[in-house]
Amino acid sequence: MSSARTSTGPAVGPGHVRTSADLDRATIVRVLSLAGRLREERRQAIADGRPVVRDELAGRTVALVFEKPSTRTRVSFQVAVTELGGAALPLSSAELQLGRGETIADTAAVLSRYVHAIVLRTFGQERLDELADAASVPVINALSDLDHPCQALADLLTLQDEFGRLQGVALAYVGDGNNVAHALLVMGATMGLDVRVAHPEGHAPDPAIVAEAARRAEAAGGRVSVTTDVDAAVEGADALYTDVWVSMGQEDAPDRREAFVPYRLDEALLARAAEHAIVLHCLPAHRGEEISGGAIDGPSSRVFDQAENRLHVQKALLVERCAVRPAGPA
Numbered sequence: 001m002s003s004a005r006t007s008t009g010p011a012v013g014p015g016h017v018r019t020s021a022d023l024d025r026a027t028i029v030r031v032l033s034l035a036g037r038l039r040e041e042r043r044q045a046i047a048d049g050r051p052v053v054r055d056e057l058a059g060r061t062v063a064l065v066f067e068k069p070s071t072r073t074r075v076s077f078q079v080a081v082t083e084l085g086g087a088a089l090p091l092s093s094a095e096l097q098l099g100r101g102e103t104i105a106d107t108a109a110v111l112s113r114y115v116h117a118i119v120l121r122t123f124g125q126e127r128l129d130e131l132a133d134a135a136s137v138p139v140i141n142a143l144s145d146l147d148h149p150c151q152a153l154a155d156l157l158t159l160q161d162e163f164g165r166l167q168g169v170a171l172a173y174v175g176d177g178n179n180v181a182h183a184l185l186v187m188g189a190t191m192g193l194d195v196r197v198a199h200p201e202g203h204a205p206d207p208a209i210v211a212e213a214a215r216r217a218e219a220a221g222g223r224v225s226v227t228t229d230v231d232a233a234v235e236g237a238d239a240l241y242t243d244v245w246v247s248m249g250q251e252d253a254p255d256r257r258e259a260f261v262p263y264r265l266d267e268a269l270l271a272r273a274a275e276h277a278i279v280l281h282c283l284p285a286h287r288g289e290e291i292s293g294g295a296i297d298g299p300s301s302r303v304f305d306q307a308e309n310r311l312h313v314q315k316a317l318l319v320e321r322c323a324v325r326p327a328g329p330a
Contacts, residue, residue, distance in 0.1 A: 021147065032316070044124045056324060062322070063111050091251075117137050168194060175263050189215075236274050265281075281306075
């Protein structure tokens, strides 16, 4: 997890989504509603053998800049832009002059003259903030070391599908207090969830983000708790969530795994949750490490629904931030 920290307040800029804090309750509600409509339209089109085509991004190009490897994020964003009628332009830092020392600010200024939005998957949050500061088009965080707002949107849609509501749903996240935990804390609190994070000593989420989540929870009638007591966190929870123990960039710290063993999401941990509890994981998963095969592949798992929902919420977010016109009826 990056040591760089930025403000937890709303971003100033042309529709940027720098962090989860840039999405208020009304925006999240709109995005989830539209995502559900777009998902049903897509499924019906596929069932009917029709192409999946809309025109909200007609004539628009979205740069997809990936400084980290990606499967779900890259593919889902590229499909999303295409199915909204736009042109997706996937780029790696090795393909840009960034790889030869051009500044992030200069890259942002130039891309803003060519494209209508920039989606960035990067390392330190400061890189995304620098890009957004210099860009005159919307910049969307597709993952930074600090935050992962697109993932949390997909998680909220998955929970809403399962329980028919978000208010009061108890979500227990077990593991590293990383970018996914940060996004779940802030967005879950915004929507009135009971968000519980259980982490090993030394791997807590950022205190400033926890404080922001607590403020939002109070306003929304939700709850936030952070603890090292995994059993207390999962007791009676509606959903259990975990992520990898060693994130990209931390591969040289194998000793991390030892501290995380008590936080493995397995059948024993699931038995402490509510009888109807579901299992979530943002993927990629390491079966036998942070999650058991029985948990991720069992009847309680909604992991692949969750992965599919990345496509639908990102479509809705692109419409929200950079559409030619609002989305019509699906």
